[in-house]
Amino acid sequence: MQPEQPSPPENSEVADGVDETALAGVMRTVPLGAAILAGSAVALLVAGYLLIYILVFIPRGTVG
Amino acid sequence: MSDTHPEIHERWILKTELLWSFGVGVFIAAALGMILFTALTISVNPPSNVERIDPKSLHLSGEFAEHNLGTTVSDGSVTVRAIATQFMFLPRCIAVPANRRVTLRFASPDVIHGLLITGTNVNTMVVPGFVAQVHTEFTRTGDLLMPCHEYCGLGHSEMWATVQVLPDDQFKPDPDGRISCAQR
Numbered sequence: 001m002q003p004e005q006p007s008p009p010e011n012s013e014v015a016d017g018v019d020e021t022a023l024a025g026v027m028r029t030v031p032l033g034a035a036i037l038a039g040s041a042v043a044l045l046v047a048g049y050l051l052i053y054i055l056v057f058i059p060r061g062t063v064g
Numbered sequence: 065m066s067d068t069h070p071e072i073h074e075r076w077i078l079k080t081e082l083l084w085s086f087g088v089g090v091f092i093a094a095a096l097g098m099i100l101f102t103a104l105t106i107s108v109n110p111p112s113n114v115e116r117i118d119p120k121s122l123h124l125s126g127e128f129a130e131h132n133l134g135t136t137v138s139d140g141s142v143t144v145r146a147i148a149t150q151f152m153f154l155p156r157c158i159a160v161p162a163n164r165r166v167t168l169r170f171a172s173p174d175v176i177h178g179l180l181i182t183g184t185n186v187n188t189m190v191v192p193g194f195v196a197q198v199h200t201e202f203t204r205t206g207d208l209l210m211p212c213h214e215y216c217g218l219g220h221s222e223m224w225a226t227v228q229v230l231p232d233d234q235f236k237p238d239p240d241g242r243i244s245c246a247q248r
Contacts, residue, residue, distance in 0.1 A: 042091075
């Protein structure tokens with residue numbers, strides 16, 4: 001039995017009732033939030049890398 | 065609000081992406097700069113010894129013959145020679161002094177092995193046909209684990225050795241300059 005395929009909207013240009021101004025307002029803040037989230041995550045990773053490099057790897061000395 | 069125009073949003077998003085790219089670029093440059101700086105100032109380099117050895121005969125004569133394995137002290141310098149083979153290190157226990165520079169040399173007669181010594185930066189592959197050489201200074205006494213870290217076959221997980229780091233007063237090589245692990 002084939003699963004039911006969702007039928008495409010008859011007209012994709014039909015307005016979905018979203019207020020364009022409100023959408024624009026949300027879209028203005030989303031990149032900032034994403035940047036802060038991604039920036040914090042990467043900053044934590046970089047801080048961890050630096051701490052291990054400076055406090056563990058360098059004091060153990062060279063092997064080459 | 066004039067900045068709600070879609071084109072301005074696009075520009076704003078592009079600006080954040082460019083800013084992100086700049087940040088990533090700065091980090092990559094800083095990381096590479098740090099690697100370069102430590103390489104030039106305190107010689108932090110990956111092990112880069114290129115020295116060939118015949119894997120078919122290394123255990124029969126020469127440096128890695130059985131009687132020559134283990135720790136040797138010659139002219140004050142400490143050298144450890146060991147063979148990494150399926151599925152053990154020979155010798156199984158290596159005695160080294162604390163707070164002295166030690167040269168570690170490894171060879172493999174069969175497949176690719178690898179090793180690390182816990183709590184140190186010693187970490188190298190042992191490739192058949194080449195002598196792997198690293199230097200280090202053990203700063204703490206005690207027994208350290210030296211497992212094989214390169215999958216070498218079904219017995220890989222059983223392949224490990226012990227590095228016994230001895231304080232100066234217990235590191236006493238025999239007249240030939242050889243020393244084995246203390247029996248405990």
